[in-house]
Amino acid sequence: MHMPRFDVYVPQDLNDALSFLDERGEEAIPLAGGTDLLTLIRAGVVKPKILLDLWPLRKNLSYIRREGGYVRIGALTTVDEVLANYLFRDSRYLGFIDAARGLGPTFLRSIATIGGNVATGHPLSDMAILLLALKAEVKFVSRHGERRVSIDEIYLDKRKIDRRPNELIAEVAFREKPMSSSTAVLKIDRRRGHSMGYVVSASYMALEGDVITDVGIAFDSLGKPYPGRAYRTEEFLIGRRFSEDTIAESSKVLELEMTRLSDYRAPAEYRLSLSKTLLKKCLLLVSQRIKEELMHG
Amino acid sequence: MTTYEYYRIVEEVFEKYMGRPTVFVGKKITKWDEVAKVTGKALFTADFLKLYKDVVWVHSVRTKYSHALIKNIDVSEAVNVPGVIRVLTARDIPGVNDVGYVIPDQPLLAERKVRYIGDIVALIVSKDPYSASEAAEKVFVDYEPLPVYIDPEEIVDLMTIEEKAHSLIHDERGSDVVAHVKIRVGDFSKALREASVVVENKYRTPMQEHAYIEPEAALAVPEPDGGITVIASTQCPFDARRAIARVLGLTQNKVRVIAPFIGGGFGGKEDVVNEVGAKAALATYYTGRPAIALHTREESFIGHSKRHPMTAWYRHAAKKTGEIVLVEANILLDTGAYASLGPFVAWRATVHSVGPYKVPNARIDTLAVYTNTVYSGAFRGFGNPQVHFAVERQMDILAEELSMDPVELRLKNILRAGDRTIHGQLLSVGHGVGLEDCVRRVIELSNWYEKRRLYSNQNEPVKRGIGIALMWHGNSIGVEGADYSSVSIIINRDGTITFRTGLTEMGQGSLWGLVLIAAEILGVPPSYFRVEIPDTSSAPDSGPTVASRSTVMGGNATVVAAYKLKKRLSELAGSFLNCDPSDVVIEAPKVYCREDPSKEVMWREVVEEALWLGVPLQEYGFYRATRAEWHEETGTGAPYITYTFGAVVSEVAVDTETGQVWVERAYTAYDIGRVINPIGAEFHAVGGYVQGMGYALMEEVVHSKEGCVYNNNLSTYYIPTIRDAPQIAVAFIESGYRQGPLGAKGLGEPSIVAVAPSIANAVSHATGVQFTEIPLTPHRVFIELEKRKRRL
Amino acid sequence: MAEYRDYVVKLTVNGVTYIVSVKPYERLIDVLRYKLGLTSVKEGCGRGECGACVVILNGKVVPSCLTLAIRTNGAEVQTLEGLAPEGKLHAVQKALIEVHGIQCGFCIPGFAIAIKHLVDNNSNPTDEEIKEALDGYLCRCGSYSMLIEAARLTAKYVSEGRRYFDLRECLGE
16 A cells, blocks of 8 residues: 655756766666556566656646647646647647547546656557657757657667666657648547557548548557557558548558567457557548548638 | 244334335435545544554565465564564464355465465564565565466366366365255256257356455454454454454454445455454554554455356257246356355355246256465355356347247246245245336336347447346345344434444445334434444344345344334333324324324433333344255255346447447346335446446456466456446336335345346347357457358 | 655645655655545555545646655645535535435545536536546446536536535535
């Protein structure tokens, strides 16, 4: 009913935090909202020597900005702040509403952060999957400068991302999408209420007329134990006319690049079928959102 | 058999109130616990911690293997961890090292071997919770691992019901079959030859977790005379007292168990409290300080009983006209590492194994079998939801074979007043056999025939279906034990009333029902009553709060106590109002003569007068159910005092692309004899449905082949949320049970029994696939639909 | 055994300011339940999976089991105990009694806080908004339909300007 004992370093500001990591980064774990990390500590899966409390950095790292053709989200922006932001009422970014709602109950959205969702490296991280579909980049900062990496390059293994011990995730950013585009995130599980999802699927698509000019397809897993993009499916879709047939064919391409695993929750064959179904449903939802925007402006 | 006065009183009161309007019974009156709970003042067990100082924490060191011999336990490093006061192992138990419920097969602390992943090898007693769990990592145990069995079919062959050769889990017992319960009625081979339709299938139901939101907790407090008081989240304070006294080697009067508000029970807070209470008490015994044992959510998952998983083979045979001529079944119940209530669960499952139907011939064999999974025991329904899933699916499949509507087939076979059960028990009119009324009610509420037709031809990817299931459920404990209950009613000098019983309030309002009964009979409004928290030192032994028995058994005890008080006080009031006692009307705050209402006196004056004249103002009500009868070789007799009957209709939507199932609407009708507390009755009908829906669609504790639990928390073990609960229409039939309090029967468990099969029947109706296994998770549904597509 | 330093945290709970000494690993729920005696805050899972321990922290609903106490310095916290002035009940409490939505009661503090917070921010929620706000709060007794009704009724009372009630009114006396 309690936590195991651990120490916490509470930094004054970002510089202080980065100095601390420079010194003790190897043994410290940054703590954002804590919705995932604290449960791992409680279960004894993670035994931290010391945590770095990121909450004091929220004054700098909690923001949502449009700037220089990019949408920039501070790593410590909470999920409910995303939901409340007018930017995500923009029909292009409705996927953020899907991801935020699906991510957890209201009482978790109030503390869970965007950066945390990326940093966990867990397959079932809805925000990160959407950011993959949007081809976002992750900004790491350290005392020695910053590093921007495409989000699809940060995943190394289950719960392991390419963050150097002296770095923090400061921001995620993605290029503003064209007007005739939209996003969607869908997942399916055994109940309607809040759940993890057997499969989490995110899609971004831009249309010119009915031609697909840009597309991003991401899933909780394509075979590796972390989220990833379906590049071959994207390649297949790009430049084609959007139609039921195209979608049906794209799901066959998806099958070629996706391997699913069985676990106690569901067998691989089901997860694969479901991924194909969700790809279809997601793309249809995206196209519907584009159409609605065109009709109603 | 002796005929006690209380039987006469209960029947007399039944006749008096039959068909008459009531003042309090059957009315929605705010329950006694609502204000305390809504203001946050209600104290649950762990909340008492704030009232005590110098409390020590008890941490359970659990095994790393689910089946192994213990070679050595080394606690020498653990005792040296700063903060640790003592480390206790089996050798430190002063009394008997056993917390088993039905049979003594479950050590509190493992000594010779471990049998499942929740077994405890040592207890750390520490001054704070942190050092307690840190010291747990310093307890070193040498294990000799043994083969792990997680499937009962590895222990027993389902078709021959013979035990297989294996490494015995309970070698001390010489067999891993805990119980074998049978029914042998009629000539089943002849019946089979005469039948025109035979349907046989294998069914599986999952291990279900209670998932009450309050995890197990007990707080022990030392008493000056060497006794120990234990505050515990328990349904059975008297059983817990007996078990704790036995472990500590104390007499029962030295152990006092107090049961404060309980954050959900559903059967899960029966025998586990023997363990949790004993752990806290043992720490107090050795430290002389208050001690708290709190389970984490993860411990709760692996450390208390579950609903028995069932594997069953069923064969039904019927005539062309639809009359059932035979039911045969082999039923395996996986009781896990310990018997818990398994033998009783096996018995209840067997008693109800043919469903609420007239069946002339039957052969049933039910085996409860040990495995290395978390042990199974009591859970709302107690074996009955499992067999009803199988039987009610069989009925639908039979209906399809016969090209009959499922309702019509059932109406041809259901039990009605004057019929005999499979055991030969006569269901006289006095039992109140309103099953047919229940069926007619739900088909009317749900518009059954219209929807059944409408949903039969659909081409959309989301298909709708409607299904029905019927149920019966024996009230109270039957032959499982001494079936008594009691209450005490104490009228205080200011006219208020103290109400005590050892039955516990799990929140559905059964104790409030008892107050309504007492208020009705006495003529004193419920607002005069204060319900006291069950306490073994002040309440009479009322038996356990299980088996849907509070309203019937506690209610009858209440009827007896209230009747006697009413009689005495009416005589007293009559004597100074100058009217016949039978003419005295108590309507607190007034008491008057019916013939001449001007002859009036205040209730408080009657109470004061009673003290002066020496008329006792307190009464102890006791009731023992009529003796149950069970012939082991044939499965005949009269196993339960009576049965609750009901019917449930569910409407579902099935997304054939994903396999997801949603319940859109549900309709329930139960014959509970008489509705005592309508708030509570609705809670059961609705809450039982939601829990049954979880059982049907999403809930399943899954073990790895090593015997570990994969889903040991509430984000991986799914229970229904607010988005899942459907609209539920609730109806009650009140046929009246002569030997129940004002005619009432129990509803606690019956409310879950028919839910899962009604949903599964609806899913089968929607998809045309005959499902034989729950939960109907999306992947199970989807895979079966794909198989069917390939066949077509 | 490592020594862990004490942090001094000043927080206002239900309008009363407290100064407490906490360890880095202590959670807000530990402070509220065991240091301040506010036992309406219930621990059902300790993992943010049930909603029984939520409190309103600086205007947001948070799980107190996943909130480190050191993060609450200077914070305003509200628990079920502080929803209404002494002797009164808040509209959500009145509504829960009126619809008879309380079974075992262990989840009720979480639901009450969630409904109160919802209605504070949206005095006329749709059923969908109610479900969205209450999704993930677990009630194993299955009172969900009554809890939705209680949320509707709370909104009605609050939008009528009836925020607090005398206890007697709630009992229908």
